[in-house]
Amino acid sequence: MTDYVQLAQEIKELGKQAGFADIRISDVDLSHVVERYQAWIAAGFHGDMTYMESHGSKRYRPDELVPGTVRVITARMDYLPSDTTKDWRDVEKTRAADQAVISIYARGRDYHKVLRQRLQQLADAIALKLGDFGYRVFTDSAPVMEVALAEQAGLGWRGKHTLLLTREAGSLFFLGEILVDIPLPVDPPTSNHCGQCQSCITVCPTQAIVAPYQLDARRCISYLTIELHGAIPLEFRSLIGNRVYGCDDCQLYCPWNKFAQPATLNDFDVRHGLDQRTMLELFAWSEADFLRRMEGSPIRRIGYERWLRNLAVGLGNAASEFKGRADIVKALQARLDDSSEMVREHITWALAQHLD
């Protein structure tokens, strides 16, 4: 007879050995989130992310996504670069308008690869103890409601910015999970510690958190700079500032993130100086430079065209501090003949910010 209580304990230990900061276990009943998910889709908050509408009930029924699933082992991996200094929040908040702000999660190796590999390592270790069992590992890209499952498993609470949050590590972590057919004991959910705080809501540059726990992705800079394929709507361009890939503001101003933990793995250490580049430096990269340097980075997924689009918006916004600066204007003009109509239009917009 397997002692499942003992096994759950061992899985948590093995998870730590595989590089995870915390591991919890949830059942597969997400019936309480269905209505909210459907309302989110009905409101059109997902914008062009049509994949968020797909897969029907598999999204909130893990046992339909992977038949036989009875539990979800959900895992947290912290991603602040391992050499992050104590004053990192001040550093992020005080960047000059010509610096490229790349979201912290994207400065190192692509987390999809790191987490999938580590979850597989954990699944292999469980199999060594238990023998064959049914499972599948997921992180981010699959139709799995990762935050809801992690919340249910007590890995943290859902902050008003909609992300999972913990007292001991803030919210700067990734989530991943293993759907299993093992009847492990489930962990209890934790309490919410947002209280009266509204910092994430008030600080959001585009007012994307339209109510506590509700995000209109169409307004979110992360969506606008990463997920959106077409032109960035004019109403959001100046609000984006110099955030050229993703956005951290709702997390940066969250008081709990003074407890954010550095990664235990070096995979998320900054590559190519992405924490201190100017936008002009990045705008000078050729497509070959972009593809070579962004190998293994999540940034490569947006492709060169969207990369230039985002940088053009940021360089236009640099006019707030550096209006008409000759090197910026020259760099923008030099790309006015870009083969992409979208890039040309964003550059024309950027030049207008400097020259009008």
Ligand code: B12
């Ligand atoms: C689509 C997506 C996005 C979209 C939409 C985000 C969103 N909040 O929905 C965009 C592109 C904007 C995005 C941005 C980011 N993302 Co994202 N994203 C996802 C993805 C793939 C799906 C999320 C989802 O299902 N959204 C659908 C809606 C319905 O879900 P929801 O907001 O959670 O909705 C619930 C609440 O609104 C709640 N609710 C509604 N009303 C109320 C009222 C009350 C009182 C309560 C309690 C709850 C409540 O009910 C809904 C259903 O559960 C997940 C990975 C995954 N597969 O889960 C990663 C994920 C959520 N993203 C992640 C990250 C890191 C980010 C960014 C920080 C990246 C960045 N720096 O740019 C930003 C953060 C923006 C933000 N404030 O959310 C991490 C979050 C880790 C964490 N700590 O929680 C995830 C889990 C990926 C991962 N594997 O690590 N993301």
Ligand code: SF4
């Ligand atoms: S990631 Fe940025 S734009 Fe999106 S909700 Fe948070 S602060 Fe707002």
Ligand code: SF4
């Ligand atoms: S900023 Fe405040 S309201 Fe927002 S998630 Fe953090 S504690 Fe909660």
